[in-house]
Amino acid sequence: MNIHEYQAKALFEKFGVAVPKGAAAQKASDFEAAVAPLDGKGGIMVKSQIHAGGRGKGVFTDGFKGGVKFAPTKEKALELAKAMLGNTLVTAQTGPEGRKVQTIYFTEAANLGKRPDGRDDEYYLAILLDRATSRPVIVASTEGGVEIEKVAHDTPERIFKVHVDPAVGLQAYQARQIAFALGFSGELHKQCVALVAKLYAFFWEKDCSMVEVNPMLVTAEGRLLALDAKVSFDDNALFRHPDVVALRDLNEEDAKEIEASKFGLSYIALDGNIACLVNGAGLAMSTMDIIQHFGGSPANFLDVGGGASKEQVSAAFKIILGDPNVKGILVNIFGGIMDCNVIATGIVEAVKETGLKLPLVVRLEGNNVEAGKATLAASGLTIVSGDSMADAARKIVGLVTK
Amino acid sequence: MSILVKEDTRVLVQGITGDFGARHARLSIDYGSQIVAGVTPGKGGQTFEHGGKKVPIFNTVADAARQTGATVSAIFVPPPFAADAILECVDADLDLAVAITEGIPVRDMVRAKRAMQGRRTRLIGPNCPGLVTPGRGDKSHGGCRIGIAPGYIHRRGNVGVVSRSGTLTYEAVWQLTCRGKGQSTCVGIGGDPVNGTSHLDVIRLFNDDPETEAIIMIGEIGGNAEVEAARWIKQHCKKPVAGFIAGATAPAGRRMGHAGAVIGGAEDTAAAKIKIFKECGISVAETPSDMADALLRIWKG
Numbered sequence: 171m172n173i174h175e176y177q178a179k180a181l182f183e184k185f186g187v188a189v190p191k192g193a194a195a196q197k198a199s200d201f202e203a204a205v206a207p208l209d210g211k212g213g214i215m216v217k218s219q220i221h222a223g224g225r226g227k228g229v230f231t232d233g234f235k236g237g238v239k240f241a242p243t244k245e246k247a248l249e250l251a252k253a254m255l256g257n258t259l260v261t262a263q264t265g266p267e268g269r270k271v272q273t274i275y276f277t278e279a280a281n282l283g284k285r286p287d288g289r290d291d292e293y294y295l296a297i298l299l300d301r302a303t304s305r306p307v308i309v310a311s312t313e314g315g316v317e318i319e320k321v322a323h324d325t326p327e328r329i330f331k332v333h334v335d336p337a338v339g340l341q342a343y344q345a346r347q348i349a350f351a352l353g354f355s356g357e358l359h360k361q362c363v364a365l366v367a368k369l370y371a372f373f374w375e376k377d378c379s380m381v382e383v384n385p386m387l388v389t390a391e392g393r394l395l396a397l398d399a400k401v402s403f404d405d406n407a408l409f410r411h412p413d414v415v416a417l418r419d420l421n422e423e424d425a426k427e428i429e430a431s432k433f434g435l436s437y438i439a440l441d442g443n444i445a446c447l448v449n450g451a452g453l454a455m456s457t458m459d460i461i462q463h464f465g466g467s468p469a470n471f472l473d474v475g476g477g478a479s480k481e482q483v484s485a486a487f488k489i490i491l492g493d494p495n496v497k498g499i500l501v502n503i504f505g506g507i508m509d510c511n512v513i514a515t516g517i518v519e520a521v522k523e524t525g526l527k528l529p530l531v532v533r534l535e536g537n538n539v540e541a542g543k544a545t546l547a548a549s550g551l552t553i554v555s556g557d558s559m560a561d562a563a564r565k566i567v568g569l570v571t572k
Numbered sequence: 573m574s575i576l577v578k579e580d581t582r583v584l585v586q587g588i589t590g591d592f593g594a595r596h597a598r599l600s601i602d603y604g605s606q607i608v609a610g611v612t613p614g615k616g617g618q619t620f621e622h623g624g625k626k627v628p629i630f631n632t633v634a635d636a637a638r639q640t641g642a643t644v645s646a647i648f649v650p651p652p653f654a655a656d657a658i659l660e661c662v663d664a665d666l667d668l669a670v671a672i673t674e675g676i677p678v679r680d681m682v683r684a685k686r687a688m689q690g691r692r693t694r695l696i697g698p699n700c701p702g703l704v705t706p707g708r709g710d711k712s713h714g715g716c717r718i719g720i721a722p723g724y725i726h727r728r729g730n731v732g733v734v735s736r737s738g739t740l741t742y743e744a745v746w747q748l749t750c751r752g753k754g755q756s757t758c759v760g761i762g763g764d765p766v767n768g769t770s771h772l773d774v775i776r777l778f779n780d781d782p783e784t785e786a787i788i789m790i791g792e793i794g795g796n797a798e799v800e801a802a803r804w805i806k807q808h809c810k811k812p813v814a815g816f817i818a819g820a821t822a823p824a825g826r827r828m829g830h831a832g833a834v835i836g837g838a839e840d841t842a843a844a845k846i847k848i849f850k851e852c853g854i855s856v857a858e859t860p861s862d863m864a865d866a867l868l869r870i871w872k873g
Contacts, residue, residue, distance in 0.1 A: 299766070301794075301796070301797075302795075304681070304682055304685045304686075335686065336679075336682045336683050336686045377677055377679050406651060407677035407679060409652060410652075410677075436829045449739055450738050450829075451763055451828060452735070452736060452739060452740035452741075452829075452833075453737065453743060453818075454828070455792060455818040455821075455822055456740060456816070459819065459821050461821075462821045463820075463859050504739045506721060506722030507599065507720065507722050536722065536725070537724075560862070
């Protein structure tokens with residue numbers, strides 16, 4: 171689960187991680203009250219809140235440029251915020267349809283410190299799971315405010331990593347290693363050690379999947395601040411964090427994916443035109459692949475789970491058909507344990523219920539498969555049967571591209 | 573031989589009184605597996621009955637192991653309690669804990685895996701279909717089925733199968749069985765980012781197992797476990813290996829059902845893994861329909 175920057179920073183503050191002072195507002199009528207307590211002398215940053223990166227370089231669909239902007243005065247900040255609110259922001263990560271901005275975050279603009287070479291004094295700090303070691307890893311870099319992937323590619327020696335032993339947690343020497351690696355001394359060294367320890371405590375206690383601060387910066391006054399904050403949580407652990415669940419913003423999620431999750435279905439919309447309905451994540455992924463292999467384009471990932479019920483199959487059909495791009499459906503079920511006939515009955519009912527007119531190819535394999543095929547054949551519906559995954563994929567691609 | 577479990581391996585089931593655990597305990601008993609104990613805290617002394625068989629239920633894994641000689645546990649415990657269930661197996665010095673449970677918090681698994689270091693117990697999973705060593709009876713009856721895989725699709729033979737995915741494993745197994753090629757052991761290592769046994773761990777076991785003559789390795793996007801295994805295969809594996817990677821069409825950054833199936837960089841895409849498979853001499857299945865044939869192109873059995 172992802173949260174907004176303003177929510178992440180509120181959590182940071184609870185854990186003692188310093189952030190620029192700020193306030194968020196969802197309505198234009200609340201903007202003035204949000205800005206009022208901020209010190210506007212150094213200017214105000216006006217930040218669109220959407221769950222996607224690249225906001226600063228983003229462009230709104232009405233042509234307004236920049237989802238994150240500096241305002242020299244509070245008046246200007248209100249003006250910029252009004253231009254952003256309700257407007258749709260397109261960034262490198264949103265796709266061409268963009269994301270509607272429903273919250274504006276105002277922060278005091280930090281007075282950036284400078285390095286001897288004149289560059290802004292910005293750093294990178296993140297904590298995430300390292301799959302290779304099954305341990306949390308803290309990633310730090312002297313190169314902040316740019317894409318870390320680019321740093322990793324161009325100047326890997328400027329990336330520093332510390333793995334944390336979960337048996338004992340983050341040790342003080344490890345936080346010091348990071349502070350030294352980033353070149354801090356004196357008071358800033360102390361601030362960095364404290365910030366790393368607090369950020370790790372947050373990551374661990376709240377079951378985060380990832381915490382990223384890019385940039386972390388030193389102000390001209392010598393303060394270390396988390397200027398941006400990107401946080402995601404482990405969905406599996408949400409049951410023990412009701413405070414985190416309360417931060418979920420359904421506006422940022424695909425309506426069909428939300429609907430699917432209510433039925434225990436795992437659905438992800440893609441941009442093709444052949445929908446698929448499959449049991450098991452690995453088989454669902456490879457069904458998408460085989461559609462593409464035979465020249466088609468998958469409209470979605472949909473895993474109905476290992477023990478799909480009739481109700482789930484019916485819900486799955488409705489969700490699939492909610493996508494106007496869909497021109498055909500491929501059902502691929504390996505019913506190892508579950509009864510193929512139950513699935514077949516579910517398919518027939520769903521087709522009748524939805525009045526399906528699109529081509530439908532069904533590939534059933536496994537337990538009681540003959541009865542399942544007989545049910546499909548006896549239904550009087552035009553359901554094409556596929557003998558293998560390859561056969562079924564070839565048939566649906568043929569029917570859709572005909 | 574086979575790997576990890578044999579026909580006579582004695583198995584206990586944690587969570588045998590829950591719907592999910594009970595259902596699959598019954599299916600394993602029907603398959604002829606040696607389900608010798610159940611564990612449900614607070615229900616010790618009761619029995620689980622199926623098909624004329626009475627399986628004693630114990631309060632703790634240690635009691636169950638001591639009194640029945642069980643060496644392997646199948647874990648069907650709900651996610652909030654599953655890491656605890658795994659560590660209980662470790663404490664009881666079982667040979668193997670097979671965690672079927674999907675949805676265990678990553679933090680719990682990070683801690684559990686750390687606590688298992690240096691201990692006797694091996695973990696398979698979590699979020700996995702389990703493993704099957706097929707039997708020699710009709711439709712492979714009499715084998716050791718631990719977890720949720722359909723037993724009847726198997727056939728005893730000489731191909732080892734390792735995969736992260738359940739249904740994709742069944743697909744490969746069924747393709748083999750339909751072509752008259754049996755399996756030594758089929759292992760589902762699970763779709764989570766932190767798991768107990770890797771592709772490479774299983775490949776090493778297959779390499780050392782005299783009954784296993786050839787291997788199918790099935791992977792997916794995310795992480796570098798398949799790449800690690802492929803590089804080892806190139807250097808050390810004495811047996812022909814066919815491979816498949818799911819997720820060629822998956823968009824970057826999205827989790828495709830499995831918690832671990834997410835593209836995080838340039839190295840963990842399907843295309844990158846397939847390229848490395850080919851470089852390492854693995855026969856790559858072009859489609860999931862082609863898994864058994866990809867093996868049969870390099871191994872005549």
